[in-house]
Amino acid sequence: MPLFPKSMLIAAVSVGIAGCATAWKTKSTFYEPVQTVLEINTQPPTRISVNNRFVGTSPLSVPLNYEREVKVERRRVSYWKTEPGWSLFLTLGSLGLYLPFSFIPIDTESRFVPTGNFHGNVFHIGYRFKGELLGEQTLECHGEKSRKIVETFEPKN
Amino acid sequence: MSIRLFSILPMVLACTVLSGCGSVNHNLKLKEDYALTQDTRIAVGKVQNATGKSFEDIDPEKMLKDALTEALQEKDLLWTANGKPVRIDAVIVEYEEGNAFKRWLLPGWGSTVLTVRATLREGDRLIGEAHARRTVSIGGGYSIGAWKSIFRDVTEDLVSDIQKKLEASSA
Numbered sequence: 001m002p003l004f005p006k007s008m009l010i011a012a013v014s015v016g017i018a019g020c021a022t023a024w025k026t027k028s029t030f031y032e033p034v035q036t037v038l039e040i041n042t043q044p045p046t047r048i049s050v051n052n053r054f055v056g057t058s059p060l061s062v063p064l065n066y067e068r069e070v071k072v073e074r075r076r077v078s079y080w081k082t083e084p085g086w087s088l089f090l091t092l093g094s095l096g097l098y099l100p101f102s103f104i105p106i107d108t109e110s111r112f113v114p115t116g117n118f119h120g121n122v123f124h125i126g127y128r129f130k131g132e133l134l135g136e137q138t139l140e141c142h143g144e145k146s147r148k149i150v151e152t153f154e155p156k157n
Numbered sequence: 158m159s160i161r162l163f164s165i166l167p168m169v170l171a172c173t174v175l176s177g178c179g180s181v182n183h184n185l186k187l188k189e190d191y192a193l194t195q196d197t198r199i200a201v202g203k204v205q206n207a208t209g210k211s212f213e214d215i216d217p218e219k220m221l222k223d224a225l226t227e228a229l230q231e232k233d234l235l236w237t238a239n240g241k242p243v244r245i246d247a248v249i250v251e252y253e254e255g256n257a258f259k260r261w262l263l264p265g266w267g268s269t270v271l272t273v274r275a276t277l278r279e280g281d282r283l284i285g286e287a288h289a290r291r292t293v294s295i296g297g298g299y300s301i302g303a304w305k306s307i308f309r310d311v312t313e314d315l316v317s318d319i320q321k322k323l324e325a326s327s328a
Contacts, residue, residue: 028209030248033276035283063282072207072250079265079294083180086295090264098264106266107294110251112274 020078020103024111027074031067031119036141038062042127043152046134049126058127061146068143069117076105083107118142127153178296179268183289183311185318187277191284192326193243198236199319201225202246202278210252217252217308221273224308228316234323243284245315247275251290254304261297268294269303271311277319289314 040048042058049055055062079102080087090098121141127134134153141147187193204222225247229235236242251272259267270292277285289311293303 028207028250030205030207030250032248032274033246033278033283065281065283072209074251082292083265083294086178086264090295101263102265104263104266106263107268108251108253108270110272112250 020105021081021109022076022105024073024075026071027110028072029069029115030072032070034066034068034118034121034141034143036064036066036144037146038064038123038125038139038149039146040125040149040151042150044129046127046129046153049128050123052124052126064123064139064141066121066141067119069115069119071113071115072110073113074108074110077107077109078103078105079107081107082109114143125149127151129153179292179294181291181310181314183287183314183318185277185285185287185315185322187285187322188283191279193319193323194241195323195327196240197234197243197323198240199229199234199277199316200236200242200244201229202244204246205248206252207248207250208252212252212254215254215304217249220305220308221247221249221312224312225315228309228312232316232320234316234319241279244278245275245287246278247273247315250274255293257297257301257303260294260300264295268292269300269307271307273311273315275315287315287318289318 038050039061040058042048045058047054047057048060048062050062050064078087079090087098087102091102118141123139123141125137125139127136135151137149139147139149201222204218204225206218208217225245226235249271251270253268253270255269256267270290272290273288275287275289276283277287291307291311291314293300293307296303
């Protein structure tokens with residue numbers, strides 16, 4: 001008879017992976033940089049400013065930098081969950097002695113969850129033609145890869 | 158065959174417990190339309206502790222910054238006013254000092270853990286994101302000091318990813 005029947009080992013691994021974990025707890029939050037590329041096309045071509053800083057003449061693409069809040073969540077899990085290969089090796093290597101202890105949730109597992117909050121994600125776009133302010137708009141970004149603005153202005157003179 | 162296997166396994170296990178082992182994972186993702194060039198050099202920017210914990214005896218931000226500078230210097234990738242600078246900013250999101258005695262007693266208990274998330278920027282442009290995590294979860298005497306050496310290991314992972322991208326772009 002084999003020392004570890006196959007079915008017993010499979011059952012042990014399944015229990016270890018599935019169970020023996022505590023609930024997720026928020027440990028901290030941090031802000032990570034995000035960038036949205038803003039593509040602007042106007043008729044006629046205008047001088048573009050973002051937050052009162054001249055960035056170029058349209059058509060252009062300009063990177064908008066801001067930050068996204070990310071929550072660090074952690075929970076305690078058994079070693080089967082984080083290192084199933086090592087757990088199996090230790091169980092076999094210790095001739096089964098490690099098995100009952102292996103289900104104690106002593107290792108940690110982390111995940112990073114965006115909270116949906118942003119910082120510095122509101123941008124004021126200004127359009128100027130021959131020194132004259134043709135228009136202004138406020139743009140709020142929420143982690144998009146890119147945004148497009150197409151505007152047509154009627155110069156006053 | 159099985160008798161031989163079961164006599165070897167405890168020996169391998171003993172060696173493992175005496176030395177130190179854990180998990181390693183790291184990756185670097187550059188923007189699709191961006192490639193590092195041969196003259197790219199890396200400048201170390203801001204390092205931030207976002208673990209939610211403060212450490213009395215050690216300064217993990219300084220340890221990471223120093224280790225990153227050293228790892229870049231070793232690979233001749235540190236920006237020193239020559240070449241095209243790319244700035245790396247790093248956030249320590251998880252750091253557990255761990256305990257060598259605990260992990261000797263029971264693998265997984267008292268693990269030393271370091272997780273770092275980093276961003277790469279060229280000027281204003283965000284060009285890539287990196288992630289590196291290491292754990293030392295098994296080991297005894299030889300894993301004493303892992304709380305310190307893990308910084309070197311994690312930064313070496315980050316830098317080796319950058320170097321691979323550099324080599325790939327020049328090939």
